[in-house]
Amino acid sequence: MKRYLDFLWENRFSIILATLFLLAAGWFALQGLPESVFPNVDFPRVTVLVNDGSLPVKFMEVEITRPLEALAKGQPGVRLVRSQTGNGLTKLNVYFNPGVNPQTAYLMLQARLSQVRLPVGAQMRVTRMAPYTYPFAEYALVSNQEDSSAMMPTFAFQVRPALLAIPGVYQVQSTGRGWPQVHIDLNPVRLAQYHLTAQQVIDTLRRAQGPFFSGVLHAYHQQFIVATTPRPVDTAHLATLTLPLGPANAEGIRAPLALGALGRVQVGPPPLLTDAAVP
Structure with missing residues (x-):
């Protein structure tokens, strides 16, 4: 052991020089190695x-x-x-x-x-x-109290804008049950009372959802046509939405009637x- 240590000490400069040469050769070889973030793997x-x-x-x-x-x-x-x-x-x-x-x-x-x-x-x-x-990078938004459809507003108005604000992110998509659905259970007795059919209520709702012309905006050397679409805040506001479905007068024009008077409005997750x- 003493002879080996004496040999290392006597040739210490040669050993240090050889070590430096090996490190330099390894560094140059590392620069030429191919790099890949996503390896070439076949997924069946x-x-x-x-x-x-x-x-x-x-x-x-x-x-x-x-x-x-x-x-x-x-x-x-x-x-x-x-x-x-x-x-x-x-x-x-x-x-x-x-x-x-x-x-x-x-x-x-x-x-x-x-x-x-x-x-x-x-x-x-x-x-x-x-x-x-x-x-891509994939993240999960989970909750012990809410389902995925109830968390869609949080994703759309809070999480998604924050992710899009990150430099380099060009698209953010969601995978889930989608937005909650509003279910309107029409009461047959109320429909018969106002001499209405379910299709008449559907057609009136489609006409009431817009979009409606709101004006013209001139900005940035361009002309923009502004259209607005009324959107109820919750089911309570939707139930108070007035539609021309009430009793007709002598001229055949129907009086305004709240949607909630024709049935029950409630929110449920999409199937x-x-x-x-x-x-």
Whole structure:
């Protein structure tokens, strides 16, 4: 041991010089190494998204989700199909067996799903999931008292603007049950009392939601047309909304009538059906 230490001490300058050379060589080699935030990993998973905001959940379940599930399960190599159905939204996650070529599976599934006849206005997007597909960070907004639909105002008016204010963030999307829905349960006795039908109430509500012309604004060397849309603060204000549905006078003009006089106005979460199918 003493002989080894004596050797190191006698050749200390050579050893220090060799160490410096190794450190310099390692530093230069490090500069040439390839860098990647998202490694090249193949995920045997394809996501199918069909969007049509005007269709109810039952129609989406029967006319879109079920046919897409049946075709996806019949694709060779498919291991599992998970589906989510909401108002105007159908989402499928198709998982393939290990060893399946992801690119070939994606192209074959896309061609197979194109056989489904979608409703007018519906759009389908088939995406192969990979690390480089969506450069994103995902956060969960949870609560022990409120459901996801009740927290949508917090996300839309507080969380989303704060995230968009961060430099480099160009888009913020939400995944959940969507906004709460207002349910109006019309009373058949009240409708008969005022000689109204449910369709008349629906048509009047559509005409009352605007938008309405409010004026013209000149700013920044441009001309802007200002349109406003009245939005009740809560269900109590919506129940006091007056509509021309009251008794008609001699000229056939109906008197204003509050919406709450025709039924009950309440808020409820949007429906969501979740299903998983194994071929």
